[in-house]
Amino acid sequence: MARLQTISEGEIQQMSSVLQSRVVTEVVAQVQSMLGQRQSATLDIAVTGESGSGKSTFINAFRGIADDDDDPRAAKTGVTETTQEIIAYDHPTAPTVRLWDLPGIGTPTFQPQRYLEDVGLTKYDFFIIVASERFRECHVTLASCVAQAGKKFYFVRNKVDNDLEASARRRGHMGLSEEAVLREIRDNCKAGLQRIGAGQPQVFLLSCFQPQRFDFALLHETLERELEGHKRHVFLLALPNLTAAVLERKQQALAGSVWQTAMAACLSAAMPGGAVHSSVPMLMSTLQSFQRSFGLDTNSLLRLANMTGKSSQELYGEVRSTSGRDLSRQTVEGMLSQVALGQQVLSALLESRIPVLGNIISGGVSFMASYSLLKSAIKDLREDAERVMHRALDGADNTREDVPDPGYFYAD
Template identity: 70%
Template structure:
């Protein structure tokens, strides 16, 4: 093996030039392509059901909006959806819910209906009902299954059933819910579906009943980038949902930091270009955790809390209004302790170690973003408890496996 000390200074400079002009450029291009595909991945969710079942309210609740929000799908006692219309999630716009025309009319023909609304554009279907399981649901479910698409059956407005029972004093809540569940399960089993993909919900109380379970199920059954974007779109109603968002963002953290750092040293790049990229990433993190101004205003309108009291729960530096100066200050704070980490990195991944030794380092970028994810998730937790009056609504969570850097490279 050649002794590095015998290589001339000119040879070392030539190697460095080749490294920067070829290897780093290729690495940056590949990572930017990965991040681009992650950000542009679309998730198309079809919401269908009978007129008056609450399809539009479901679309709004899934997006974390009240029916009175300016961005909400229109709702009413009569059928308001005459053609398929897409509604983007306000914080994750690549997640779109399609409010489809109602089913169950005398002229309803499932196959023609599915062709008309564009069956194959959707990743899965949500069938919304507000009363008994009907024959039109059976026929539609069978057609969706035959087309190779997943569907989930949602029995909406269970809060109305419970209120009616309370007024009549004709039974307890658990018995009413079990009766509703049994009726719907029997209908789904007639389709040959067992176990039935059934969820009892109230669009006006999405933190109760099975709404959160539905979203957990969707995330579990999706794969790859589509799963990632759905996790980021989940409403912040539980600590478990926040944990999943945190883990999802950590899963792409290495790629984001590498793209920012190496992008500044490629031909045509500039060291200062790392700050705008980091600023854009931090702003997207604020949206993902729902602590930016627009998200807090929507949450205030949904919960009846004031914007100001929710805003006071956002205490981290990463959660405040961002500027080039504030990002540079955060970078300088984490850069002070980076030297030992840079040496460790250089021994494991020489290309990155070389970059980390000068200018704005990969290590500083990585730890800035890692700290921001942690701090913003804590801000979001405080906002959630303030918005929900501190109720402990946490459901069971799970841990994502986050790849080690050597596994990625």
């Protein structure tokens, strides 16, 4: 009968090292895959409508970019149709979200079925049909074809601020309230769309020059609610900060993935030869992405200043957190070290007796520090973003174009 062999301490250490190395490598790959799937999710939004309806202005407003012919990132706008071909515009802080400016509809040669084939119907997640001044037969026809093809559409009635001003001039003596005028516009659009038999159509009344008014926030909320999975996540983070509710939902969405980032940092530190501070580059990249999601990075603040007529210095003055103002490698290292310091003795003791547990505890220090840092940063950045939002929207300089009588009661 064979005698049971004794395993030496050195062999135990070697086996533990190999075992941990393999397990950590597999888990790191899984966690990084989860993070990668969420970050790389794409969302393609088709924006179509008549010439002069404000498609390009809508795209700029959605992306938080001012209408500026000198800005290469802005969709080109004008009184006449400026979109003669399909152009994709990436979101400045969420590049996997793309808005596609499609050629105008409503011309005598417009054929909806051929139009949808030419623009590549299947590659878009949904359509936004933009109209202004009046509801037309071409809107019904296009919406019907989009619905029949199994794609969702959302109907945007743009330039309602101009409609209100024109109606006040034309019918001021009747004493119609703003609410009554907007209700008539909405009901007119719904009545036209109901002819396609798609149930209760969704109509949103907007002013792209005053996104904080009317239905812009409602449109964002509806799109977010009806998207699923990772597409919903990237869409939410691309939303402009128009309400405190949007900021709260961003905070919740970012907080939901904190454990994954902290775990990846933890396991990197737990790898043989790893150290707590090896997680710093990953944490720095994550914190910078949080800044962009809350619109607090330098480029986002400059765009917001350009949109609202405020100075970037004035907006930056509302950013008060360390994560927003003083994000540096030294800051991150200091916070990680502060948490790790209190557990150094326990970590060293366990590592000397049980090497595997020692490595895991070292990773645990990194996990707790990373998790605490990221959760705290999200909260602080959300508070910064809310102050910036209130400052930006307080008396914002919203330039509007003048239009004639809207004539929204009529359809061709």
